[in-house]
Each structure stands twice: as structure tokens, then as C-alpha cells.
Amino acid sequence: MSAAAPRIERTSLTWNVLRVLGCIIYLFLFAPVIVVILLAFNSASTGSFPMQGYSLQWFGRLLENDSIGDAFVTSLVLAVSSATLATLIGIMAAIALVRYNFPGKAVIGNLLSLPLLMPEVVLAVAMLLVLKLLHQPRSFLLLLLGHTVLALPYVVLVMQARLIGLRQHYEEAAKTLGAGPLQTFLEITLPLVAPAVIGGFLFAATLSFDDITATLFWKKPGIETVPTKIFAMLRTSVSPEINALGAVMIAITILLSLLGSYAMRRLARQG
Amino acid sequence: MSAMGHPPTYAKGVIGRRRRQWLVGGADNVTGLHEKRAYRPFLLLSPALISLLLLVLAPLVFIFVYSFWLRAANGQDIPAFQFGNWQSVLGDPFYWQGLAGTFVMSGLTTFVCMIVGYPTAYFLARCRFRNKSLLLFLLLLPFWISIVIRTFAWINVLGREGLINATLMALGLIHTPLNLLYNDFSVIMGLVYLDLPYMIINVYVSLDGIDRNLESAAKTLGCTPWQTFRAITLPLSLPGLGVGCLLSFILAAGSFVTPSLLGGPDTSFFAQLIYDAIINQLDWPTGSVLSLLLLVTLGLVVATYNRFMSLNDVYRSFAK
Numbered sequence: 001m002s003a004a005a006p007r008i009e010r011t012s013l014t015w016n017v018l019r020v021l022g023c024i025i026y027l028f029l030f031a032p033v034i035v036v037i038l039l040a041f042n043s044a045s046t047g048s049f050p051m052q053g054y055s056l057q058w059f060g061r062l063l064e065n066d067s068i069g070d071a072f073v074t075s076l077v078l079a080v081s082s083a084t085l086a087t088l089i090g091i092m093a094a095i096a097l098v099r100y101n102f103p104g105k106a107v108i109g110n111l112l113s114l115p116l117l118m119p120e121v122v123l124a125v126a127m128l129l130v131l132k133l134l135h136q137p138r139s140f141l142l143l144l145l146g147h148t149v150l151a152l153p154y155v156v157l158v159m160q161a162r163l164i165g166l167r168q169h170y171e172e173a174a175k176t177l178g179a180g181p182l183q184t185f186l187e188i189t190l191p192l193v194a195p196a197v198i199g200g201f202l203f204a205a206t207l208s209f210d211d212i213t214a215t216l217f218w219k220k221p222g223i224e225t226v227p228t229k230i231f232a233m234l235r236t237s238v239s240p241e242i243n244a245l246g247a248v249m250i251a252i253t254i255l256l257s258l259l260g261s262y263a264m265r266r267l268a269r270q271g
Numbered sequence: 272m273s274a275m276g277h278p279p280t281y282a283k284g285v286i287g288r289r290r291r292q293w294l295v296g297g298a299d300n301v302t303g304l305h306e307k308r309a310y311r312p313f314l315l316l317s318p319a320l321i322s323l324l325l326l327v328l329a330p331l332v333f334i335f336v337y338s339f340w341l342r343a344a345n346g347q348d349i350p351a352f353q354f355g356n357w358q359s360v361l362g363d364p365f366y367w368q369g370l371a372g373t374f375v376m377s378g379l380t381t382f383v384c385m386i387v388g389y390p391t392a393y394f395l396a397r398c399r400f401r402n403k404s405l406l407l408f409l410l411l412l413p414f415w416i417s418i419v420i421r422t423f424a425w426i427n428v429l430g431r432e433g434l435i436n437a438t439l440m441a442l443g444l445i446h447t448p449l450n451l452l453y454n455d456f457s458v459i460m461g462l463v464y465l466d467l468p469y470m471i472i473n474v475y476v477s478l479d480g481i482d483r484n485l486e487s488a489a490k491t492l493g494c495t496p497w498q499t500f501r502a503i504t505l506p507l508s509l510p511g512l513g514v515g516c517l518l519s520f521i522l523a524a525g526s527f528v529t530p531s532l533l534g535g536p537d538t539s540f541f542a543q544l545i546y547d548a549i550i551n552q553l554d555w556p557t558g559s560v561l562s563l564l565l566l567v568t569l570g571l572v573v574a575t576y577n578r579f580m581s582l583n584d585v586y587r588s589f590a591k
Binding site for chain 2: 026028
């Protein structure tokens, strides 16, 4: 074995136990998700085991269900708009925190990360209370602002990490050559951080698309996003239709994450 | 989403410092324009700070104020300064049991995540698969899937006609389905499922950053593998373990969907009590007190953690 050999020998009992455990944990992480996808194709009408054959009827049933289509549109519009807002606000804050020195920097950085450690329920109640005090009904605007605030700390942290990792020679060169701060940002910094911007945007969009706890508090009665729709449907029973909807959601989010990491890698290579 | 969470590393010494000044506006110092540009970072920060102030901090102050308001018999809330809401909540054993129950369940969840997650992270950090990045990607994958889906998936697994019961019955090991669902067991199962990736990733990053030479040295000096682990590996991985535990606990203690979907009639997580007070009972003063109680008790947990470990590690772990 090489000098950097691990302390636990590869042939030892301990290592084999670890290996088995690792496999079990990965099974544990994916079995429930795979079960959802499997049952979505189950032809039985009870949505449970044993499987009785394969059918696509539950996906067809989804398409016929208008309320699910509405929930999809709501979720999508909300995700794209809140992620756009969060990314815009987040990138500005991250640049300030990484590229400038100013009094109170550490405090502000910590303050911006604070919502990460706050229970979502408390944030949900707090924002809803403001709306109540203003005598406003629950609206799409509340969901939009709320989801933006939920995603903002993540975007700031991801962007900060990316900006720190970025070498600044290019920016220096641009400034030396007479570019103004805006021109430097648009022509040098932005293309270089584009992978992080896309990554941050996708992260924020998924966060919004998947959010349920705060959304349950904030949504107007009658308006549903996909997660709250699933939650409402689960109140009756687990039907195969829910499994089909879950399978569609899983496919969409996994495609998005693959697309995101692919885009980030491509852009990073170009940069 | 990749590992980019290291702090800024500026070259030390004169050249490094000069370059750093240049980047932070040092060039302006030379020409005496520095004062004019001092507002720029605040300009960039203002949208974030304003949204934080208006949408997070101010609403928290309102919750605090509202917790003293008077709830009249007709359901109207009257501005007041009285401790009736606080007294009725703090004097009610029901809420204390809810809080204690939430903390016990969250503690158990954290414990299970720790016991199961640490060895898994160790395995990941030390294994020599060529596709280790694929294993890490798979670990991050569940984060992209909605909590509500990852939670109801367990109904399919643990239910009376779920995967486990169907398998055991088909094998003839049992003849009546086991009651695995809608109890504390299924809630902890669901919570562990959601929190485990956080634990594994944070411990993994810690273990991955340990200088292997230290372990080699310990072995050369005559340590057994177990002694090496106790004296070198475990202490050096404690920061990651700490972050993992804090996150698991906080996420579990604030959870609403998992206990609602997987819990039984007796399950009452604190977030469920808050939802019930505000959305179902429309009792805002009580809901405000309950929200503050959850916020303060979890804040105490975070503050205790902060005394022994650094919160920066926690924030940084989100950027991975």
C-alpha cells in the first residue's frame, strides 16, 4: 500500500462493514423515490403493492385534471419570477461582500445568512402578520416576495463562494485599460460568474418550486402550487395519481439539476 | 453546488496587500477619490438589506408586539400590553409537552443521522471509486426533489400495503401487516430521510480536508487503526459533525409537513401547533407567542452551538 494508505485496511472487517453500510444508505436514499416512480406505472387502482401490471393511465388522468395544470402554471410562474428577483438582489449583495471592504461587513454578511437558521414556520407567520396588519388579503405578491426572501441567503452564499474563487486579474486588467466599473462588470465579471448566476438561479427556482411549509401559510385559499396540491390530495389517501404527479415532479427537478450542472460545467470551461 | 466554500485567501506580504487594496478601491486611495466611492458597496447591498429589513426583521418585531395584544371575545385583536397570551401558553402543559416532544423527536432524529451518517461519510471520504463525484452527485440529488414528495414516498414504503409489509407477507414472515406508519417511528424515519444528506455531506467535507499524513504519522508511531481514529480523525472531523447535527436538529424541530403526513393523531410538532393556532383557529396572539417560543428556544440552541463552534462553518456549508 502507498504512503497515503488509509488507517483502516481495505481487507479488514471494519472496512467491509462500512462498505455494506454505504450501500444500504444509498439504497435507503433512493428506494422511496424509486417506489414512487414504480407505483406511478401500477395499473391497480389502490396505489399500493403488489404491482398488478404496467399502465400509463395515471399520467393520462393527470393531464385531464385541470386543477393540477393550474397548480403547475402557478408554481412555474412563481419559481421563475422569485428566482429572477433573488438572483438579481443576491448577485449585487455578493459582489459588495466580496469585492469591497466597508465597516460592518461581517455583521451584514451574517445578517443576510440569518434566515437560513430561522424556522420557516416562524418566517411564514411573521410575513403573514404584516399583511394582516396592513389589512391586505393574501396574494400572489406575498408568495413572490416570500419565496424571494427564502431563496436570497442561498443565492448570496453560492455567489460569494464563486466570486471568492475567481481570480481578479481580468478585472484588474480591464480597469487598467480604462474600463469603468459598470463596463468591467458587464464585460468581465458577469461572463466569468455566469455559471454561478445560472446555478444560483436554478437553485432559487427549485427552492421555490419545491417549497411547501411557508407556501401553505401564504397562499390565497383556492390557489395551489404543485406541492400544496399534492399535500391537499394526500389528505384523502395516496392514490396512484399522486404517485404519477410525484414521478413527473421528480423527473422535472432531476432534469433541471442535470441541466444546471451541465450548463455550469460548460460555462466554467469556456471561462 | 460544487465544493467552493473556502475563505478568501489573499497572498500575505506587501505585494499581496497592495493588490488587495487595489481591488477594494485602493487605486482610489492614491488619487484621493476613496471617500466618494465609499457608498458603492451599500448601494449594491441596499436591495438585499431592505428586503431583509422589511420582510424578515420588521415582521419579527411585529410578532413580538402582537404577542401582547388582547384577543377580544368577538375574535378581534385589540392593541394592548398585557401578558395574558404569554401566561395562557406558558401555563398550559399541552404546549410544553408539544415543545418537549418536538425536541425529543428532533434529538432522536439527529442522533440517528449522526450514527448512520458518520460511517457513511467516512466510507465516502476513504473509498477509492473512480466515480466518487457521481456518488457525491447522487447524495445531493434528493435536495432537488420536493419535501412533500420525499415524505409521502414513505407512505408507499411503510403503509399497510406498502413495500415492507408486502415483501414480508409475500415471504411468509408475517401474516398481518405491521403498523409502521402514522406513529413516532414513521415521523423519525421521514425526518432522518430529509436530514441525512446534510449530515453526510458536512462530515464528508470535514473528513476529506484532513491531512492524511497525520494519520500515517500516527500509524508510524504505533497507533492501532482505532487509536488513530480516536486521536486524529474524529477530533478533526468534529466541525463537520457539529454542522451536520445543528442543521439536522433545526430542520427537524421546525418541520411541519413530515409530522403532518407521517405522524399519528398524537403527533404534535410545534410547527403544527402554530399552524393550527393561526390558520385554523385564527388566534393570532397565541400563534405569535408560539412562534416566538419556537424561535427563542431554537435560537438558544444555535447560540449554545455558537459558543463552542463557528456559525460560519454552517453558512459555508450551504454554499456547497
